[in-house]
Amino acid sequence: xxxxxxxxxxxxxxxxxxxxxxxxxPELSAHQVLVKVKATSVNPIDWKLREGxxxxxxxxxxxxxxxxxxxGIIEEVGSQVSDWKVxxxxxxxxxxxxxxxxxxxxxxxxxxxxxxPEEVSFKDAGALPLAGLTxxxxxxxxxxxxxxxxxxxxxxxxxxxxxxxxLAKEAGxxxxxxxxxxxxxxxxxxxxxxxxxxxTTDFETTLxxxxxxxxxxxxxxxxxxITVLKPEGRLISILSIDEDPRIQEKGIHAEAIWLQxxxxxxxxxxxxxxxxxxxxxxxxxxxxxxxxxxxxxxxSETHHAVGKIVLINE
Numbered sequence: 001x002x003x004x005x006x007x008x009x010x011x012x013x014x015x016x017x018x019x020x021x022x023x024x025x026p027e028l029s030a031h032q033v034l035v036k037v038k039a040t041s042v043n044p045i046d047w048k049l050r051e052g053x054x055x056x057x058x059x060x061x062x063x064x065x066x067x068x069x070x071x072g073i074i075e076e077v078g079s080q081v082s083d084w085k086v087x088x089x090x091x092x093x094x095x096x097x098x099x100x101x102x103x104x105x106x107x108x109x110x111x112x113x114x115x116x117p118e119e120v121s122f123k124d125a126g127a128l129p130l131a132g133l134t135x136x137x138x139x140x141x142x143x144x145x146x147x148x149x150x151x152x153x154x155x156x157x158x159x160x161x162x163x164x165x166x167l168a169k170e171a172g173x174x175x176x177x178x179x180x181x182x183x184x185x186x187x188x189x190x191x192x193x194x195x196x197x198x199x200t201t202d203f204e205t206t207l208x209x210x211x212x213x214x215x216x217x218x219x220x221x222x223x224x225x226i227t228v229l230k231p232e233g234r235l236i237s238i239l240s241i242d243e244d245p246r247i248q249e250k251g252i253h254a255e256a257i258w259l260q261x262x263x264x265x266x267x268x269x270x271x272x273x274x275x276x277x278x279x280x281x282x283x284x285x286x287x288x289x290x291x292x293x294x295x296x297x298x299x300s301e302t303h304h305a306v307g308k309i310v311l312i313n314e
Contacts, residue, residue: 001027002034002076006103007290008063012052015294021063025099030080031110035090038072039126040101040288042296042309043159050297060098067101067311068093070108071116071125081110089116091270093129093261102293104313114267117274124273127280127308128163132269134259135164138214138236139171142257147172149211152203152228154221156192157183159308160238162281163269164214165190170277176210178203183306186281204228218242226252281307288313 002025009017028034046066048054071091074084084090092108094100099107116125138160139145145168153164156177168175169191176194179187184195196203204224213225215237225235226246235241235254247254272278283306284299286292296309 001025002105004103004105006063006065007288007293008065008102009050010062012050012055014051015047015297017050018290018293018297020290023063023065023099023103025105025107028076028078028107030078032078032107033074033081033084033090033110033113034076035070035072035092035106035108036075037070037101037104037106037288037313038122039313040067040071040311041069041127041130041159042293042300042311043068043130044300045130047297047301058096058098062098064098065100065103065106067103067106068096069126069129070094070101070106071122071128072106072313075105078110084110084113089118089122090114091116091120091125091129091266092263093133093259093266095261102288102311112261112263112266114263114270116270120270120273123282123285123310123312124280125270126312127159127282127310128269128273129261129266130259131159131308132163132278133262133265134238134257135160135167135214136265136269137259137262138238138257139164139168139212142255143212143214143234143236145171145173145212148174150174150176150209151212151214152207152210152225153177153192153214153216154225155179155216156187156190156195157281157306158216159305160214160216162187162190162307163278165192166278167272169193170272173212176207186306190281212236215239226250280310282310283307285310285312287311
């Protein structure tokens, strides 16, 4: 069994619960690999779990290592691993367990790995898996987005939003997004056809006939999104779907989704990255240690971080 340095929580609560520890990882199973973490990132699920909001869904023992993105190098392979070897550069969104990626080493099932070519940095790849796969599955697996359709991506400057804009544009969609004025230029560079200043413009009164809405906000934003969707349009939320009679009246397909880790899909995103058709927008980076993670959580909790917050293990 491998002992690894990690930042853990030993009880639910605020950022002060993040603490240094040495953790003994489980034995590798036949189809798992041990990855030396070079980069990971912070996602809202990290601090929501830290605060205890997800403890009924994930009733884990302590200590818990948070973090569900990894880019790094394979250091050990299980007995039945055939497609991967020690020294391979990889990225993954590992299974959601209490042994996450805020650590020097993490364990990943081999079918969840994506090969990382040299032209894709650990930093860019470490930002990608959870947010990139969420955007991909929301748009295509559940949203059924097609070329020529109109998609509205809420909070375009966020982690999921920045990937979603690029992926939707690459697929030939007409992309509309909402953002603060300071982020408009960035989002247009990523491929947004229209950027709406949510401070001054009510999208409910200016948009109509939208094929797909990617909802990252819920509440009032979701209610207004139903107004702008065309009949039989699609509403995909990464949070929840509120009851609204118009969903049935308009024949809208409304679905709240939960990310499914997928190595093949991640490999396709890495390929786009290597071809310069997809990039990680990194708004901030911190060292992968207790102080760095504390600061990263503090920034993520403001909901005003641009793109992704990355943690680097030098």
